[in-house]
Amino acid sequence: MNNDAQSIQTSVKDYLMKTFLPGEDPESLTPDTPLISGGILDSISTVKLVTFLEEQYKVEFQAHEINSDNLETLTDIAKTIQLKSAARA
Amino acid sequence: MGVNVASISVPGVQQDSRSWSVGGLLKLGTVAIQFALVALVFTAVRLESEAFRQVLYISVAAFPINHLLPMRFRLPFFVLLSVGIIIKILGVESAAWVLGIGLVFIGLCHVPAPAKVRIGLVAAAALALAAFRAGWADAPWPGGVWPILGAMFMFRMIVYLYDLVHKSAPAGPWRAFAYFFMIPNVCFPLFPVVDYQAFCRTYYNEDAYKIYQTGIKWMLRGALHFILYRFIYTFLLVGPEEVKGAGDFFQHMVTTYLLYLQVSAMFHTIIGFLHLFGFNLPETNHHYVLASSFTDFWRRINIYWKDFMMKVFFYPLFFRLRKRGTTQAMILATLIAFFATWFLHAYQWYWLRGAFLFTTPDVVFWLILGVLVTLSVWAEARSKKKVVPTSGPESAKLAIILALKTVATFLTITFLWSLWTSDSLMQWQAMLLQLRHWDAESVLKIGLACVTLGVAAIAVGRDQWMIGAAARQRTTKAKPFDFWRSAAANGAAGMFIVSLALAEVQSHLSPTMTAVLESIEAPSLNARDEAALQGGYYEDLIQVDRFNPELQAKYSRQPLNYFDEWREAMNTKRGDYLGVELTPSTTITYAGITYTTNEWGMRDKPYTREKQAGVCRAGIIGSSHVMGWGVNDSEVCDAVAETRLNAEGLPCELLNFSVNGYDPIQKTITLRDKMLDFDLDVAILFCHRIEKQWIVSHLVQRVKSGLEIDEPRIQKALAASGVTQDMGEPEIKVRLSGSGSELLQWAFTSFADTCRENGIRSVWIFMPEKGRVSFIDRDIKELFACAEAAKFDLILDYSDAFKGYPEKELAISDYDDHPNALAHTLLAGRLFETIKTNEAVFAGGSRPQGQTSAATLAQREP
Numbered sequence: 049m050n051n052d053a054q055s056i057q058t059s060v061k062d063y064l065m066k067t068f069l070p071g072e073d074p075e076s077l078t079p080d081t082p083l084i085s086g087g088i089l090d091s092i093s094t095v096k097l098v099t100f101l102e103e104q105y106k107v108e109f110q111a112h113e114i115n116s117d118n119l120e121t122l123t124d125i126a127k128t129i130q131l132k133s134a135a136r137a
Numbered sequence: 138m139g140v141n142v143a144s145i146s147v148p149g150v151q152q153d154s155r156s157w158s159v160g161g162l163l164k165l166g167t168v169a170i171q172f173a174l175v176a177l178v179f180t181a182v183r184l185e186s187e188a189f190r191q192v193l194y195i196s197v198a199a200f201p202i203n204h205l206l207p208m209r210f211r212l213p214f215f216v217l218l219s220v221g222i223i224i225k226i227l228g229v230e231s232a233a234w235v236l237g238i239g240l241v242f243i244g245l246c247h248v249p250a251p252a253k254v255r256i257g258l259v260a261a262a263a264l265a266l267a268a269f270r271a272g273w274a275d276a277p278w279p280g281g282v283w284p285i286l287g288a289m290f291m292f293r294m295i296v297y298l299y300d301l302v303h304k305s306a307p308a309g310p311w312r313a314f315a316y317f318f319m320i321p322n323v324c325f326p327l328f329p330v331v332d333y334q335a336f337c338r339t340y341y342n343e344d345a346y347k348i349y350q351t352g353i354k355w356m357l358r359g360a361l362h363f364i365l366y367r368f369i370y371t372f373l374l375v376g377p378e379e380v381k382g383a384g385d386f387f388q389h390m391v392t393t394y395l396l397y398l399q400v401s402a403m404f405h406t407i408i409g410f411l412h413l414f415g416f417n418l419p420e421t422n423h424h425y426v427l428a429s430s431f432t433d434f435w436r437r438i439n440i441y442w443k444d445f446m447m448k449v450f451f452y453p454l455f456f457r458l459r460k461r462g463t464t465q466a467m468i469l470a471t472l473i474a475f476f477a478t479w480f481l482h483a484y485q486w487y488w489l490r491g492a493f494l495f496t497t498p499d500v501v502f503w504l505i506l507g508v509l510v511t512l513s514v515w516a517e518a519r520s521k522k523k524v525v526p527t528s529g530p531e532s533a534k535l536a537i538i539l540a541l542k543t544v545a546t547f548l549t550i551t552f553l554w555s556l557w558t559s560d561s562l563m564q565w566q567a568m569l570l571q572l573r574h575w576d577a578e579s580v581l582k583i584g585l586a587c588v589t590l591g592v593a594a595i596a597v598g599r600d601q602w603m604i605g606a607a608a609r610q611r612t613t614k615a616k617p618f619d620f621w622r623s624a625a626a627n628g629a630a631g632m633f634i635v636s637l638a639l640a641e642v643q644s645h646l647s648p649t650m651t652a653v654l655e656s657i658e659a660p661s662l663n664a665r666d667e668a669a670l671q672g673g674y675y676e677d678l679i680q681v682d683r684f685n686p687e688l689q690a691k692y693s694r695q696p697l698n699y700f701d702e703w704r705e706a707m708n709t710k711r712g713d714y715l716g717v718e719l720t721p722s723t724t725i726t727y728a729g730i731t732y733t734t735n736e737w738g739m740r741d742k743p744y745t746r747e748k749q750a751g752v753c754r755a756g757i758i759g760s761s762h763v764m765g766w767g768v769n770d771s772e773v774c775d776a777v778a779e780t781r782l783n784a785e786g787l788p789c790e791l792l793n794f795s796v797n798g799y800d801p802i803q804k805t806i807t808l809r810d811k812m813l814d815f816d817l818d819v820a821i822l823f824c825h826r827i828e829k830q831w832i833v834s835h836l837v838q839r840v841k842s843g844l845e846i847d848e849p850r851i852q853k854a855l856a857a858s859g860v861t862q863d864m865g866e867p868e869i870k871v872r873l874s875g876s877g878s879e880l881l882q883w884a885f886t887s888f889a890d891t892c893r894e895n896g897i898r899s900v901w902i903f904m905p906e907k908g909r910v911s912f913i914d915r916d917i918k919e920l921f922a923c924a925e926a927a928k929f930d931l932i933l934d935y936s937d938a939f940k941g942y943p944e945k946e947l948a949i950s951d952y953d954d955h956p957n958a959l960a961h962t963l964l965a966g967r968l969f970e971t972i973k974t975n976e977a978v979f980a981g982g983s984r985p986q987g988q989t990s991a992a993t994l995a996q997r998e999p
Binding site for chain 2: 112114
């Protein structure tokens with residue numbers, strides 16, 4: 049699994065577009081689009097996204113990590129995954 | 138193995154936007170002017186408490202200082218300002234207790250010990266406080282400290298500890314003090330649960346002027362919500378006892394739900410205010426009326442509460458349970474989170490009011506809502522998002538489905554809300570029984586409301602996150618921030634609201650519009666409104682005067698135990714239905730006002746029982762407004778009118794029998810037992826808007842006190858309602874509400890009949906208050922209908938007695954809307970005109986007992 053920031057963002061973006069934003073223009077979802085405060089991720093979709101991230105990148109989230117600091121944008125998500133992957137290694 | 142990701146992220150990229158350039162200072166000045174305009178709006182329309190308005194003006198002055206300080210000094214400055222304001226509002230003693238106890242709690246969070254020990258210490262301290270709150274031991278601090286202490290620590294302490302233990306936000310003394318003691322919490326016992334992480338992360342995290350402009354906009358939105366709330370409360374609200382059919386029930390459930398506007402008004406105001414000091418916090422509510430599912434409702438109505446529950450309950454529970462499968466874990470976590478929501482609402486009630494809330498409507502409401510949201514979560518967890526077409530028939534179909542879902546959600550939520558706000562399950566059931574009665578007006582009312590809501594859902598939903606991803610995409614492309622456009626919009630909105638409150642502007646509006654505006658400007662419920670008070674969880678927590686008079690006194694500058702000392706001196710208790718009367722031959726000076734009663738217990742000069750020949754003698758009976766609460770003896774309307782009549786050669790005596798708090802039954806008893814002894818030519822009955830509610834309220838008190846009531850008509854009403862002394866007050870009130878109209882009619886008819894039987898002309902006068910508008914107020918309409926049915930000789934409407942004078946110029950003070958000396962002079966003018974222009978009614982002379990006034994009048998007329 050390629051864990052550089054760009055590839056994580058691409059993979060997560062694909063997942064978000066397919067699961068929560070079907071039919072949307074992929075260009076509208078930028079690395080800085082607010083996902084939680086912008087209403088794209090609600091509690092249920094956040095839980096689904098976290099499950100996806102855990103399965104895809106073999107990382108584990110704790111409940112207190114489900115917040116805007118870690119999941120607000122594609123950039124934040126990529127950073128979070130990289131840190132978790134690094135810690136696991 | 139989890140990683141503490143947040144600990145290495147930078148929470149809140151603080152942007153120091155100080156600029157001494159002309160452009161920067163111009164922007165700063167523009168924001169300061171807008172902030173001052175917001176303060177003016179709150180003053181002009183008398184929104185929120187006097188205390189909060191003071192805080193606003195102090196903050197307007199502090200705002201530029203905060204902005205011009207280097208970033209590292211801003212948070213300490215905010216803390217010092219917050220502490221100063223706490224001292225100003227609560228006084229040194231109470232403030233010292235709040236700050237002292239608060240510092241102990243914050244200190245316990247930072248004891249150098251394992252997390253479990255710290256949590257245990259905080260929990261033990263909270264339990265000790267809870268014991269004091271329960272009254273198991275006498276707390277050494279004043280009672281007004283409790284709601285503020287509760288508001289600052291009951292939820293934020295949980296959030297703070299959570300973030301501290303998980304190291305998910307930065308810690309430090311200034312941040313902690315700012316978080317717990319933040320302005321304007323001291324003015325709002327019901328406060329949004331601000332998240333500590335968000336509090337730190339959003340502090341000056343983008344352009345300061347953009348943050349400030351958002352704050353101004355939200356505060357103005359808050360003001361608008363307050364105004365809408367007052368309009369709904371004054372003109373549209375239908376109380377449980379007024380529900381007579383399906384249309385009434387629909388209006389009741391919608392209007393009680395819309396009273397939540399007061400909460401959203403407060404939350405917008407509070408969070409907007411915090412923006413002015415750099416806290417770029419997220420919105421608190423989002424078009425909750427347009428929720429299209431129960432989960433959607435849960436996400437919109439109180440976003441801070443939802444986030445708090447997700448953070449502290451839902452996510453931890455979900456992660457513990459997810460071995461059972463994602464969907465099952467979600468459902469179980471939701472159910473438990475709703476149980477916690479119910480418990481925490483009761484817990485909040487405990488800290489603010491001092492008793493644990495446990496009522497059947499409350500339990501049933503949360504149970505049903507919890508099940509509905511859980512089912513909604515289950516459905517959403519299983520569903521997959523589909524491509525949403527932006528045009529064509531499929532799009533139209535989706536729009537209609539959205540409208541139908543929104544209407545269905547709204548109807549369900551308002552239906553449940555009516556249950557939640559009911560005093561008892563029985564009261565709610567009694568309203569439901571009225572659903573049997575349908576008429577064309579009900580169908581039209583409900584139909585129109587549903588169609589309007591559906592259309593609004595489609596119109597707004599297209600630009601919000603509701604209708605689908607296509608619309609959402611548009612919202613993610615935010616327009617670039619334009620400071621000057623934003624300032625112009627805020628300035629125009631603020632000036633528009635202020636201008637509507639100006640007497641000069643109101644004088645150019647229609648009388649209807651002026652009356653409506655005056656009603657909306659009324660700051661609070663008056664004593665009579667209290668009798669018909671609409672209850673509800675939030676209403677009972679926001680109106681501090683309902684549960685903590687000590688704190689209310691600090692908010693409004695109203696003396697503590699206001700009225701009590703006066704009552705002590707001027708009211709003598711009686712063991713009969715009257716309950717109290719004015720103590721005869723007494724003079725007291727209270728709050729600078731002299732009150733004198735004559736030997737007969739009238740707030741009036743001495744009179745003999747027999748009148749002089751050739752003089753017209755009128756007996757006046759009303760309540761505190763006519764008795765002259767808050768004005769000197771010589772300023773009471775009847776005294777002013779009498780002096781003027783005699784000066785103009787119209788010999789007349791106006792005997793004021795009014796007693797504070799009297800309802801129509803008490804006034805009728807007074808006529809029969811006292812007034813008839815004074816050789817009256819005329820008896821004048823003054824009435825206010827909610828006499829009926831007062832009758833019911835007083836009857837409830839008498840049933841609870843076990844008073845023997847010998848009046849057959851009242852006995853009949855009591856027997857028909859089946860009330861007993863051991864029932865709870867809400868149940869007695871529900872049972873007696875159905876008899877309110879009949880008892881009102883009976884009291885009026887008895888009054889007029891008694892006059893007729895004793896050869897006294899009867900006059901009925903509607904007394905204005907707080908700009909009530911009779912043409913849309915059903916209580917006032919009923920009063921007039923009852924007066925007409927009772928066949929008073931003269932029926933008069935004094936609604937326009939105060940025309941042309943702003944409400945605030947006519948009231949005794951900000952916290953007491955009884956008529957002041959000017960208002961009494963205006964009433965006296967009306968009374969003078971009434972007597973002068975109705976000579977036939979007010980002519981003096983004696984008549985044989987038993988002769989009807991109509992016959993007397995017929996004899997006297999040429």
